[in-house]
Amino acid sequence: MSALHATEPLDRRRHQTAGFTCGRPPLDAWLQRYAGQGQRRDTARTFVTARPDGTVAGYYTLVAGQVEHQDATPDVSAGAAQRFPIPICLIARLAVAETEQGRGIGADLLLDALRRILAASQLVGIRAAVVHAIDDDAARFYARFGFAPLAEAPRTLMVPLHAVRTVLAP
Amino acid sequence: MTTKERLHKLVDELSDVEAEEALHVIASRREHAEPPSSIVLDEFHAQRFLEALDSPEAFEPGLRRLADRPRVIGG
Numbered sequence: 001m002s003a004l005h006a007t008e009p010l011d012r013r014r015h016q017t018a019g020f021t022c023g024r025p026p027l028d029a030w031l032q033r034y035a036g037q038g039q040r041r042d043t044a045r046t047f048v049t050a051r052p053d054g055t056v057a058g059y060y061t062l063v064a065g066q067v068e069h070q071d072a073t074p075d076v077s078a079g080a081a082q083r084f085p086i087p088i089c090l091i092a093r094l095a096v097a098e099t100e101q102g103r104g105i106g107a108d109l110l111l112d113a114l115r116r117i118l119a120a121s122q123l124v125g126i127r128a129a130v131v132h133a134i135d136d137d138a139a140r141f142y143a144r145f146g147f148a149p150l151a152e153a154p155r156t157l158m159v160p161l162h163a164v165r166t167v168l169a170p
Numbered sequence: 171m172t173t174k175e176r177l178h179k180l181v182d183e184l185s186d187v188e189a190e191e192a193l194h195v196i197a198s199r200r201e202h203a204e205p206p207s208s209i210v211l212d213e214f215h216a217q218r219f220l221e222a223l224d225s226p227e228a229f230e231p232g233l234r235r236l237a238d239r240p241r242v243i244g245g
Contacts, residue, residue: 146232
């Protein structure tokens, strides 16, 4: 197996995505059809790790977001609802090519994503990193590294930025 | 024929069932194109989220497990 380059922003001129297959078609489709649009429209940032020939071996996508309380309104003045909305960074997609699975690349990508979120939190307010797990296996992967369930549908898990900072800040 | 005219013609030709299916496809494509970024919680889950934010130390062992692994990327 060849070495993988450190993660960098997706660049259509250098990164090959056409043959990317991770075993979950929606994640393949995102990388091949939509990730570039997200970059151009400033709605999502996708970072990839690639082989020396430019073939993408894995990627993740970050999106700014917020957690809202269903009962929160502009004039709410009491209870938990008054603490919402809460700014978060969403790890909206994370996938590893089938040919590269089982090497720990997914965990490396997750760590890399958290480092980038931590850096972003120095510039804008972010209170938690949140993931939408595509299935139960993915949810177990995130739970192994400390993520806790936030909501059942979709499978959503989170870690507070304070914990990320404590563990990862130099 | 412009794209807009072609789309209008296509919509006119769709049955109700096909139109419903088309709406599902469009919604699915839209979700792919722009991942949902807003998460709405009910009172129970909102309370649980706030408690998690106030107890970050509970998350640290798992994050340390992630940080202490040998790296594969860039090595």
